[in-house]
Amino acid sequence: MSTAPNPAERAERARTFLKTHPGNADALRALGAALRGMGEDAAAEEAELDAIRASTRDPVLIEAAAALLDNDIPVAERILRARLKEKPTDVAAIRMMAEIAGRLGRYGDAETLLRRALALAPAFVAARANLATVLHRQNRSAEAIAELDRLLEGDPENAAHRNLKAAALGRIGGYEEAIALYESVLASHPAQPRVWMSYGHVLKTVGRQADSIAAYRKALEHAPGLGEVWWSLANLKTVRFADADIAAMQAALDGGGISDDDRFHLHFALGKALEDAKEDAKDAERSFGHYLKGNALRKAMLDYDAGEVSRLVRSAAALMSEVFFAERQGAGCPAPDPIFILGMPRAGSTLIEQILSSHPMIEGTQELPDIAAMARQLGGRKTRDADSAYPACLVDLSAHALAELGAEYLERTRIHRKTGRPVFIDKMPNNWAHTGFIHLILPNAKIIDARRHPLGCCFSNFKQHFARGQAFSYDLGDVGRYYRDYVTMMAVIDGALPGRVHRVFYEDMVRSTETEVRRLLDYVGVPFDPACLRFFENDRAVRTASSEQVRQPINREGMAQWQAFEPWLEPLKTELGPVLAAYPEVPPPASLLQ
Structure with a gap:
């Protein structure tokens, strides 16, 4: 009765094959698995990573990568499913399939695939970084930070890992450590407008409004058309834009070459700027026009039922x-x-x-x-x-x-x-x-x-x-x-x-x-x-859109802001129906469930 070869025999066979077929991904994967079975983890790691590098040169995976680059998800998925049916331990293909799941918002599937990839190749840094991102997107910040700490042990100066860790810390209230990480990233990579923006967000959260504004302005120095930064300034609710700011936002909209994401953020920011500056009904109409355009662009990106x-x-x-x-x-x-x-x-x-x-x-x-x-x-x-x-x-x-x-x-x-x-x-x-x-x-x-x-x-x-x-x-x-x-x-x-x-x-x-x-x-x-x-003296961190408003004494400013826009709110009134007429009385269930 024949017995399967032991790990040492499998390793020897793989090495023999590699002498005549250097860089063969299948043989390198087999060698890595055999070495793991022998407890030679360092050598196994080297073979596993060599196998991943070899796979990325495979014409099939190059075709799948090109489809991903074009965001042609169906083609990429078809190619990768066929590859994984044939070679289920191809770690590079598993990671690419996880990327597809992530793009589709199927983060649980992406996590499963990435954990499979890391079980086969624990030193696969790119897969671990992807796993940290997927965990972060599932609001599992502590788990994401644990993965990032493993990555930073081997590459402590990696700006991307430090940046993601700062974002994850912000989710669980680790604001001071997040600020320190952002500052360390910006010290070595100052021309990063999105990092300046993220830094501004956490500064806003802890109540450092002036520093937050300065960080947002620094981001705009590097990327004047970055709409999310303009909106972040508007979203402070306490910033009043100068005429030069309004002109800069309008120029970014008119100039072209910006993404839809930038465009809708700019519309929201301009809506707020013109609402704050309004002197007559014409300004209110222009403000509402920007709100309407920004909402339409954003709605088109979402699948809401x-x-x-x-x-x-x-x-x-x-x-x-x-x-x-x-x-x-x-x-x-x-x-x-x-x-x-x-x-x-x-x-x-x-x-x-x-x-x-x-x-x-x-x-x-x-x-x-x-x-x-x-x-x-x-x-x-x-x-x-x-x-x-x-x-x-x-x-x-x-x-x-x-x-x-x-x-x-x-x-x-x-x-x-x-x-x-x-x-x-x-x-x-x-x-x-x-x-x-x-x-x-x-x-x-x-x-x-x-x-x-x-x-x-x-x-x-x-x-x-x-x-x-x-x-x-x-x-x-x-x-x-x-x-x-x-x-x-x-x-x-x-x-x-x-x-x-x-x-x-x-x-x-x-x-x-x-x-x-x-x-x-x-x-x-x-x-x-x-x-x-005296709640406005409370210096606790506040992450919501009202963060700056609740750091001021209570006022009636926001109670009637909608009235200037009433001529355009008929669709809202129609949908509200009896709820609008009943406020502040709470109507009985039967009146609304018919």
Whole structure:
């Protein structure tokens, strides 16, 4: 009976073949695998990397690379699938297939492929760098940093790795280390406008506004047409553009040679500049024209289905009755730690967060993605077209399962808690869609609904370009429908769980700040603290679009900004329908679910 050759015999056969066929990728892969089996890791690493280099010279992979360069995903995928069927351990091909998955937003698939590549060739630096990027894009910043630290051990001066690590640190509140990394990159590579921009972002987050503006201006010295930098300046909300700035932005738009990404950012920035400078109705019309163009360009880049949110709301309304919650009373994780501030973006949630985090018992974190991620996982959808099992699947979860999910949330968010304060804030606005889920898994958590006048809130979303997410905001009809769905969902929760959610109307907070702050603190269950009225002195890091606004005393400036644009808001009014007429009254579910 024959036996398979042992690793030493396989290594010898591969070496013999390579003498007559030097640079053969298959033989080099075989040699690497054999050497791994013999425990000769250093020699195995050399063979594995030689195999990858040999593969990149293969005409088949060169053809696939050319297709990727042209962004011809179907052709590249067809070539690579055929290659991997024939040679399943071709690490270069595996990495290229991971790149395709990443471009399509299938980050889980990309991660699986990259981990396979690294299992076959642990020293494959490019694959590890790709893995760090994929983890970062999945908001798994700590894991991304771990991979980047491995890379930086071998190449401590690598600017790309340091830059990505700084970005990942910014996601989990490591702002000072992120600033130091950006500064080290810029010291050796000063002509990097996007690094200057990222540096400006983190400076803004920690409240160093003057330094942030200087960093953005430095980026524009190197790239005057970089639209995202102009928008970053506009997004500070406190910067007033000079005539020369407006002329420079218009020249960048008129000059051509810029990307659609630059173009829509420039339109948003010009819309804000002209809105701030407006002296008559003509300026408002020009401002709105830029907002309209910027939104249209951005919307065309996104695959947003407004019906998906409406279907979720209808499913929740059919499920989440008073009886449904009563049957599950006592389930979930009893920890009282989280305060969820939810609602529409641009509705005053950052103001509420800043007020609460000024209290010595409450820690502000940021907009945490975990609740939505857990809901997606429960939904089990593999493709965009597939039906989600969420929220119907909540019916089948036992009390123990709900408690485990609550504990999982606390564990996932622990990395964002930097102080010993007993209570922390999760300020993800879009969690309104999961209010019932939050109650089931964390029945003692506090839930605060930040609400603002429909026209003021929706128009503020329309003129805001968000760094990520909020795809509903780039069309007046979409944003109106989203607001209507949100109010419907909250009405469902109010009907099933009366008094569970504390609602803060932005206009009331502006007009009667102390009264509303005292109501808010009573709901949270902490004693009144005068620091909460001087929230603008709080020097905590703030990452949202309102970061500079909440560092100033409260004012009424934003309450009526939409009124100058009312002549163009008819599509929004039509979509809002009864919600607009009912504000600030909360309409019953039946009036909105018909």
